[in-house]
Amino acid sequence: MKRLPLSFECQGKRCGATLDSAPGKTGLLLVSGGNEIRAGAFNGQARLAAEIAAAGFPVFRFDRRGIGDSAGENRGFRKSRKDIAAALNAFRAMAPQVERVVAYGNCDAASALMLTEGAGCDALVLSNPWTIEDETDDTRPxxxxxxxxxxxxxxxxxxxxxxxxxxxxxxxxxxxxxxLGPKAAPTTLAQEMAAGIGGFDGPVRILLATADRTAQLFEESWDSADSRIARCPGADHAYSSAEARVWLKDRLLEALRDQRMK
Structure with a gap:
């Protein structure tokens, strides 16, 4: 396994990326959430990529335009479709043996993948999707x-x-x-996300960290009986504990090995 720094073009802007190479025909595209660089919080995505690649699956990480090593304007997660699509094309070019791509996003990266109907990927792992429209609202569900x-x-x-x-x-x-109050009505963003993921034909897994407010608010806007949901008890937003990190890695490996993706 090798870690290769590289770059690709998106709408004429150079974007920074990293490929953790591996021989597998199924690869993982890591989409960063918020304004987070591709290394992730506390280098978490870089560490996760190394572990997944060591298990035989290539991993591609990137900074969208205006973030980290990437040029251009940061247009936010709602307008990141072209960034994700360009990263996917670069991944396939750099790892030509890859036949299927599983995309993983946490927070608004998960939301972006939902809004874009998977952005051309073959399967999705969506973690703690962001449904908040008023970021000043600190009301807990x-x-x-x-x-x-x-x-x-x-x-x-x-x-x-x-x-x-x-x-x-x-x-x-x-x-x-x-x-004891009722569930809040889904936000407009949550409704758009539901419509977007409704147009995606591939396998979907939804991961929720039970101690995370973002995940809790997502559940208020979603069908809690959705069979695609898996919950990590006591985990925070970034899966920062050792137990939560192992749980997340295992869920991603399950998705990568899932024969239904063929």
């Missing part, structure tokens, strides 16, 4: 509040605070009222 109270009731110290009067009962009552 009822499901997240219920989860928080359930965790507190498992903690003997919190139970002791409750029975000894150490809890603000008015605040508790407001929280319980919100916890």
């Amino acid at each position: 009822p499901s997240a509040i219920r989860s928080r109270y359930a965790d507190k009731l498992k903690n003997p110290r919190e139970v002791l605070r409750l029975v000894t009067g150490g809890v603000n009962l008015s605040k508790l009552a407001r929280g319980l009222a919100r916890a």
Whole structure:
């Protein structure tokens, strides 16, 4: 396995990329979320790419225009279709043995893949998709509040605070009222994502980190019984714990090895 720095063109702009080579005929395209460079948070995507390549699957990472090593204007995830498509073409050119490409995106990278109907990839792994339209809104969904109270009731110290009067009962009552409230209506973005993924014919897996607010808000806008969903208990947005990192890698390897992708 070799790690090769390279570049490709997108709409006349040079974009930075990295290929972790491997002999497999199925490859992984890593799409970065937010304004994150292709190395990922705390170098997480670079580490993940090395592990996946060591298992025999080539991995291609890239910076979209205006991010990291890439020139041009950062137009955000909603307008990243051409960046993803150009990266996919570069991946296929640099690893010509690849017959199928699985795309993985976390946060708004997952949203971008949904909005673009997979952007030409053969299968998708969508993690903690971003459905928030008002980024100043810090309201937690009822499901997240219920989860928080359930965790507190498992903690003997919190139970002791409750029975000894150490809890603000008015605040508790407001929280319980919100916890029992109905699911919020799907945002316009969530509806657009559902429509986009509805037009994708390949296999889809949806990964949710249960301690992540972005994932919790996605579930409020989605069918929680969707059989494509897999949940990582207690994981944060970046799967930063050792256990969560292993869980994520295993889910990606399952997707890459899935015979239904043929």
